[in-house]
Structure formats: structure tokens, C-alpha cells
Amino acid sequence: METPNLIPERDLGSLPVLQAERLGIDFGGLTAVDDFSIALGRTEISGIIGPNGAGKTTIFNLLTNVYKPTRGTILLDGVDTANKSMVQVNKMGIARTFQNIRLFDKMTVAENVLVGFTNAMSSSLVADILRLPSHWRQEEEFRDRTLSLLDIFGMRGLADETAGNLPYGAQRRLEILRALATQPKVLLLDEPAAGMNPNETEELMSNIQLIRDEFQIAILLIEHDMQLVSGVCEGVAVLDYGKIISKGTPEEIQNDPRVIEAYLGKQVGVR
Ligand SMILES: Nc1ncnc2c1ncn2[C@@H]1O[C@H](COP(=O)(O)OP(=O)(O)O)[C@@H](O)[C@H]1O
Ligand SMILES: [Mg+2]
Known part of the structure; x- marks a missing residue:
């Protein structure tokens, strides 16, 4: 049809x-x-x-x-x-969220968003970040971009919480923000x-x-x-x-x- x-x-x-x-x-x-x-x-x-x-x-x-x-x-x-x-x-x-939430449970809220940003980055920079988990924290740019994305859902205050500990609704919101981070x-x-x-x-x-x-x-x-x-x-x-x-x-x-x-x-x- x-x-x-x-x-x-x-x-x-x-x-x-x-x-x-x-x-x-x-x-x-x-x-x-x-x-x-x-x-x-x-x-x-x-x-x-x-x-x-x-x-x-x-x-x-x-x-x-x-x-x-x-x-x-x-x-x-x-x-x-x-x-x-x-x-x-x-x-x-094109970015998506899943019917059954797929987050990195043991990572923080901010780190989950960072994973989204990494999709738009070069692989060498991703390697640096994965080798040195503290690396990106010093990167003002990522921190700022992450926090302003979290602001969309009023989640800035949760940036350093463990994703798996968030209530269900907040996990769903975080998954949307991670998808958005891939621009x-x-x-x-x-x-x-x-x-x-x-x-x-x-x-x-x-x-x-x-x-x-x-x-x-x-x-x-x-x-x-x-x-x-x-x-x-x-x-x-x-x-x-x-x-x-x-x-x-x-x-x-x-x-x-x-x-x-x-x-x-x-x-x-x-x-
Ligand atoms: N990888 C797969 N192998 C075999 N069948 C599948 C696979 N993925 C989906 N299906 C089948 O395709 C149909 C549509 O599934 P799905 O797209 O998940 O439906 P909906 O999201 O509308 O509930 C179902 O019959 C499902 O069992
Ligand atoms: Mg379905």
C-alpha cells in the first residue's frame, strides 16, 4: 500500500x-x-x-x-x-534508545553521556580517554557539554551518581541524553x-x-x-x-x- x-x-x-x-x-x-x-x-x-x-x-x-x-x-x-x-x-x-534500557550500569551518569560523545570523536582520542578514565574529567569542554546535556532533564546534580543506582525513569532519560550526545x-x-x-x-x-x-x-x-x-x-x-x-x-x-x-x-x- x-x-x-x-x-x-x-x-x-x-x-x-x-x-x-x-x-x-x-x-x-x-x-x-x-x-x-x-x-x-x-x-x-x-x-x-x-x-x-x-x-x-x-x-x-x-x-x-x-x-x-x-x-x-x-x-x-x-x-x-x-x-x-x-x-x-x-x-x-542516527541514534537510538532501546526498549530495554542499555546503560553502562557501573559507570557514572556523566561517563555514560561521555560514551555518546566518543562516537563523534577520533578513535585515538577515545583510546586516550579509555586508558585514562581521569583524562576527560580535566577536559573542561566535555564536562561542560555533558553538564549542559544533563540540564535538559534537570540531571546535572546526578552527574557523578552510578547510572545503575538511578530510578528507572531517570535511567530512561539518561539513555536519551547519551543518544543525543552522538549529535x-x-x-x-x-x-x-x-x-x-x-x-x-x-x-x-x-x-x-x-x-x-x-x-x-x-x-x-x-x-x-x-x-x-x-x-x-x-x-x-x-x-x-x-x-x-x-x-x-x-x-x-x-x-x-x-x-x-x-x-x-x-x-x-x-x-
Ligand atoms: N532476530 C530475530 N530473529 C527472528 N525473529 C525475529 C527477530 N527479531 C524480531 N523477530 C520477530 O519479528 C517480529 C516483530 O518483532 P518486533 O519488531 O520486536 O515487534 P514489536 O517491537 O512491534 O513488538 C516478532 O514476531 C519477532 O519474534
Ligand atoms: Mg518492540
Whole structure:
């Protein structure tokens, strides 16, 4: 099915930052994703929703070169990412968070952010830093950049805490900041509100918008919380059995009978 893209008017004058054309991947006999096309405007916030097992995380794995697509192409800022490694594709401008948080638990909050910065550095500098853990602390620049990133989520005071000791919501926020430290053009968030309480979710929503406004980047998120999706997403693609079954504004997709049916009559808006 050909579906329209939903690039906001303000982004129409420039090349979409991310274009996936008819992406598909098969795992043995299982087609996990098929015919997935999307174009993301440079400052667009959009979402992918769909029942469990629909293929949402697999799309992120394709976009970040964790998996090689069986079919289709991905252009990041106009450049084909086929045959690039995960690290290369991150350097090209795509960063993500994971459905299950992946932080360096024993490292401090600030060190976790530093790991993000290192992706944009030369490998010799990374080697220096890894050899001498104290090295970067003297580097005013990194300290300042780390602290100002932590400020986004009001986490400056936690800079020297052990990441693994943070409450769950704070770990999720830290993972977003680490991804941002790689200076992406596109930020992919896999269920960022999972496990958050309503207050934290509310705060996350305004922070997602703040990140877009401040960094002028595109954000594509996977989320079950329709309140979050309706609150921040300009466009939504609904996935079912690996295929896009509906695309539109949050309001449009919630009223689409195909979407309601995919959720087996369950109200889409109910968690
Ligand atoms: N590496 C893999 N090998 C085999 N099957 C996989 C692999 N990764 C994902 N799948 C399958 O692809 C389908 C989509 O999974 P996933 O993308 O994680 O769904 P979602 O994130 O929408 O819940 C599921 O049936 C899952 O079991
Ligand atoms: Mg998933």
C-alpha cells in the first residue's frame, strides 16, 4: 500500500532527513517487516504504533543497521546506508534508545553521556580517554557539554551518581541524553515512556518537544501510550503484522477502522 508522507510544511523545503523505501526483512519463514516506507522531515516528530510483535523494534534495527534488510533502501540525509556498520551509521546521524534500557550500569551518569560523545570523536582520542578514565574529567569542554546535556532533564546534580543506582525513569532519560550526545540528525526512541508514571510521561512529552526545538532534529518514536503519541507526534504510522496499515495525524489514525480492527476492537487510546 502506498501511503502519503506527513512531512510538516516547515520541512518541505529541504531533503527529508530519513527516507526508507519499501523496507522488508524476513527471518526464515517469518516476514517481520514488509513494504515499509517513510520519509521524515528534518524537524518532524512522528510515531510508530502497533500491537506487540508488529515489527516496530525490527524497523529501528533496520534503520540503525543492526539488521540488514532483505528488501528496500534507507537514505540518511540522502546517503544510502547499505553496507555501513552500526557505528558508521550512528556517525552519519542516527541514534537510538532501546526498549530495554542499555546503560553502562557501573559507570557514572556523566561517563555514560561521555560514551555518546566518543562516537563523534577520533578513535585515538577515545583510546586516550579509555586508558585514562581521569583524562576527560580535566577536559573542561566535555564536562561542560555533558553538564549542559544533563540540564535538559534537570540531571546535572546526578552527574557523578552510578547510572545503575538511578530510578528507572531517570535511567530512561539518561539513555536519551547519551543518544543525543552522538549529535544525531535523527533520534529513534523505542517506547521511551515504558515504565514511567503519568507525571514522568508528561515531563517526557515536553522534553521530547524541547529536544526537537533546541537541537532542530527529527524524532521517530515507538510508543504504546496514545496520550504521548497524540501529544507530541505530528504523524503516526500504524504497523500490523509488519505492514503499515494506516498513516495520518494522531486523530486520523485513531478513527481509522483498520486501526481499531488491528487492536481487536480494543480502544487504541487505552493503555
Ligand atoms: N532476530 C530475530 N530473529 C527472528 N525473529 C525475529 C527477530 N527479531 C524480531 N523477530 C520477530 O519479528 C517480529 C516483530 O518483532 P518486533 O519488531 O520486536 O515487534 P514489536 O517491537 O512491534 O513488538 C516478532 O514476531 C519477532 O519474534
Ligand atoms: Mg518492540
